[in-house]
Amino acid sequence: MTFKKIVLIMAMHSEADPIRDALELEEMDKLHPSLPMDSYKGKIGQTELLLLVNGVDPRFQVDSIGTQPATLATFAAIQAWQPDLILNAGTCGAFKSKGAEIAKVYWGNKVIHHDRRISIPGFREYGVGDYPVFTDQALAQKLEMEFATISSGNSLDMCDTDYQILDQEERVVKEMEAAGIAYVAELMQVPYLGIKSVTDLVDGGMLAQDEFLLHLKNSSLALQQKVLALLQEISIK
């Protein structure tokens, strides 16, 4: 399956810059003068590619990570550009006990939250989310990517309650944006495809923040390779 106009949403410049450089994307005006998101554009064959990086928070001067800027970026991007695919690529934590390794890249076949616990009938499932995702089994095999459940939360660490929820069999990948992006993509009826590269093993014994910073570069390079290969496959020749 191919797409005419793909918006690639990424949270951090350290994740996005290798992809921007490899594809020689051109910087555009900001989507909105008051939003921190940075925009770039290019072409892959006949397909238009727009890269949106969530950008640097104007007050804190750090990358705008988490589901709030991800929600904002996705809505602004769909409104402005009307893509036929939202591609979300980023780094993540993952469970060694469930097969994860540093710089392994997963394709999300399920996107849920682990920090929206709402024990009121009806709201419980809303809190989990379980947003629609675009998957292609044959393409995942060709690109040597495994499917995995992506679970989003707004903390880099895992408290005991997070761990109990995440340790459930199906949750392999832990990161901070996918569910925000997939939520808006569903509302706006644009397919969502998420791929995540492992920077830290959440059950590996190291502090998430230390392991994250240690492996960010390698993990971002592995992500870059898979994103470029994937874009080749889903763009129009």
Next chain:
Amino acid sequence: MTFKKIVLIMAMHSEADPIRDALELEEMDKLHPSLPMDSYKGKIGQTELLLLVNGVDPRFQVDSIGTQPATLATFAAIQAWQPDLILNAGTCGAFKSKGAEIAKVYWGNKVIHHDRRISIPGFREYGVGDYPVFTDQALAQKLEMEFATISSGNSLDMCDTDYQILDQEERVVKEMEAAGIAYVAELMQVPYLGIKSVTDLVDGGMLAQDEFLLHLKNSSLALQQKVLALLQEISIK
């Protein structure tokens, strides 16, 4: 201080409907056909009032609570209507040990997150947020509202880690939207004013969900009275 165009953002219809009815607000077209938010308009003196209720999630058929829809609603509202004040009113949990009672209404003089733990230098403060808020000491006194710190998180319950963070002296009010709204208001340079009415005492011994449902109506009525009184004071005669 008075405002020309106020956008009132509320998460749940059960909180918003008494206010909508009391002010005889008129239903408008949706802000965006794909978004669940419901829009209403009216006048208070010479001030234009626009009420945005986060609306019913199309898949789960429950009110769109939490910071993601709050983020989305605030951006869409500011973009469409360009208000000079974002007023956010809603129900909340609060600490009995810090003076809270059911149906007491607080005015937020600080808005922070309690579920964005990011232990990387620079990101830590970003995770807490501490967004700018509009306050008026004399007006709060006149309306018999106390100032309090509002802390937002995407879970209705409190896990042990949440409790440890929330139990810190300054955090009185616990709710699920303020920080999402105040985040966007800051980016878009619109003043944020938040008032919250207590539905459950987080250290009162009852389950949050049971107490929330038990006191939602009373708490919403108390909220309505304060919102109407506040709007009278900040609108143009």
